[in-house]
Amino acid sequence: MKSLKWEEDQQEKLPPSRKHIQWATIVIIGVFLVLFLRLWQLQILEGETFERLSEKNRIRLRKIPFPRGIVMDKNGQVIADNRASFNLMVVPAEVEDPSSVMERLARGVQLDSHNAVSLVKQARKKNPFRSMVLREGLRWEEVAWVETNRLDLPGIWVEVEPRRHYPEGRKAAHVLGYVGEIPEELLKAWRGKGYRVGDRVGRSGVEKTLEPYLRGRDGGIQVEVDAKGRHLGVLQEVSFEPGADVVLTLDMRLQEVAEEALGDRTGAVVAGDPKTGAILAMVSHPSFDPNLFSEGISAETWKSLTESRDHPLTNRALMAQYPPGSTYKIVTAVAALEEGIITKDTPIYCPGHYTVGNRDYRCMKKEGHGWIRFREALIQSCDVYFYHLGHLLGVDRLARYAKGFGLGSPTGFDPDQEKPGLIPTSAWKKKRFGTPWHAGETVVAAIGQGYDLVTPIQQFVMISAVANGGEVMIPQIVERVVGPDGRVLASLEPRSQGRVPASSSTLRLLKEALRGVVQDPRGTGQRAKVPGVDVAGKTGTAQVVRMSERMRERKVAVPYRHRDHAWFVCFAPVEEPKIAVVVVVEHGGLGGMEAAPIAQRVIQAFLDMKRSGDGRGSS
């Protein structure tokens, strides 16, 4: 047994020592003293104030919703802003007799009082003091009525909230998109980013892709109210932060022309600067009115939009995949020139059909073009010429060039919405169907039929690359984003995905031939001619259903849904391209007849605007 003295010595020598414990005791007593004093302050000194606040729970928490950033076109025209919307609010606990209050309310405000009563009763059990929306979008008379009858409507008030408004209605609706209540899956995906149930967020288009910029931050206010819910004063306030404003590359004047030119036809128009990829106009028809979504869309309207056979919510410029038809001959031509299969002077004989195995593939000109060379073949869109090239190239080489032009994969414009299209290869077919590729399929692919599928925006990238000398640009629509403090948060920077696999001499030849398509008297795209300006382009007529020879010859009326799609891709002026335009008209028939005149109007309007000097900064 060691002595007590020794033990004490040990205790002093080895930490934790008594000194440590004493210090700890002092700190702890000090801290508790602070807590006791604070309790004294809150409960004794300020007890009455807090009691008053707690009596009937006098604090109401009100959100001050932020206004979403404004969207403008390149000339500063506002195309999405905010409007005050009036919401009918209720604090369930303050409505002592829901049935009679709702009945009274229904006298001046359009309201399903039965539904409202059960809503309030439910909320009284769960969150009696959390204010909730009874109805959105009150009319002026209703607001005035509520305000004048407020004393008889305890717990009811009107709240002003900024709501998205699109002054141009349906115009550019697909580009802008719309806002709607945040769906559950987004709420989960954006966990922790400050989103709450009931928040309105961008659901498609620019509204969705630029959501992080357009969104601001809600403010909040703690209001002291009396037993009747009347506002007594503000206890605390945090102001909102508006979203950033966005300037698009879109030119609404050109957009309008393009929409009018497309008219009632179903299809899409994409126009933009071929050098930068900046989109000037993007039309998809049929369209919708994004304002419908701002006040909360009715189930009926939603159903009619989503179930319509015309798919008005689909942005055809990005999401519709069509066979490219003869516009694809651009790719086949480049591939054949680059691979040394032909020169510009190699003659090929077109008897009006091309035989592979035991099958004949027809030319668009039944009697044939006779001996034909590169430029003429493109101008007159001779199918046999390109069947031949395709056959010599093989599908895989052809696909390599198509992909080099940006076809068959999303362009990067809107990764959320864009569809990839399809450029078939022999490996793809083996994987997809388990069968080998046939030569017949190659010749069909060479003229943009068969499995080939592209989107209008991909076609825009392709024709832009031809126009700008070979750069595969990523199309863009945001010119700049300006924060509430005036700081530029983002601005347009042309981005290239790479170069097309073509030499400049090949591209020069191609451009010259494409000019002939429009300018030459035998060209298929003459309807795109603009006086005083050289336009270069390519028509396309994409078969939807393979029609039998006899049917064509008999010239029977083809049902609408079986008619060909009309394509036209072009740019102008040829020497110094400022605009590239892609037009597709679903079931429109011949590209040269239906699509080319639409492109013509767009180019004409664009050049007129440039000439009159107010198409600032369009290049």
Added chain:
Amino acid sequence: MGGEVLRTNRFLRDAWPLLVLVTFLGSVGIVSLYSAAAGAETWSRLPIYMRQGIFFGIGMVLGALVTVIDYRRWLDYAWIIYGVCVVLLVAVLVIGKVTSGSQRWLNLGPIAIQPSELAKWALLLAIARHFQANQPVQGYYTLRDVMKPSAAVALVALLVVLEPDLGSTILVMLISVSMMIMAGLRIRSLLKVVGVGLLCLPMGWRMLADYQKKRIIIYLNPQQDPLGAGYHVTQSKIAVGSGGLLGKGYLQGTQSQLHFLPEHHTDFAFSVWAEEWGFVGCVLLLGAFLLLIFYCLSVASRATDPVARLIALGVVAFFFWPVFMNVAMTLGLLPVVGIALPFISYGGSSLVTSMMALGLLLNVHTRRFLF
């Protein structure tokens, strides 16, 4: 036989004040939860106060188990226990249950445990074990001597902050640093540790996801989220303040009964008590906590084995910090970071580990004559 009786008597003589205090605090917790959660949604058929009662019972059993096994045995296994806790913390991040944006619970059949609570207890043992094995050369420890436990603390803190559970992270660090100081870390070295910690902050910050950063910013500046955290504090102050001298009476708290006060059965349980029992009730409750802490301090000062004393002081830190931070939070003195009030806030893991910590305390206290 006689010896056994003597030992039992001695145990009761030593432990009765603690048993009285724990019974009082546990009862306050259950009584308070009965009021706080009246009408609140429960995630099983059992009402919340009953579940708390069951956890109290489980805590008693586990606390007793911790008491009967010699604390030196516990120390022998300290690092293994620590390792198990780290595995559990990793498991939480991988397969944990996500509740209101945080991943803190591990589902084990019918119950869900919160490993970060157990980790605090394990760290207490591990740190004590480290200092037991490494005696100070000149009567104090330098930075080099605390490298190992600091790394152990940092690992746990990192895993907990990723959940994210800022409250528990802060507690883990405060309890550990308190123990290191008590163990004899030189103040100069401590300042260096703090300095290094501050330098590491930006790096740790970068490791967090955006939403985690945002949550921490809102934690630290409730003004950023006026509809969220800022609201909690205002409502809590109203609840506490409106309690006045004697309170509104049991089950009469309007703030809590009418669901004005959010999280009133967890982070703001003290506010419920303060509203219904007033200043007198608060002094009684805080007084009980103060007595509990004094009891721990007295155990520490009477311990003859330095590591036993360190364990006792660790238990002091284990209770002092959450009590101080939780109450200060509800009184609007500190930002709301989600720290439970021991014995009072609803939560099985917290209650059980609190009892286990007291088990360690009794363990060292009843074995103080063995040296």
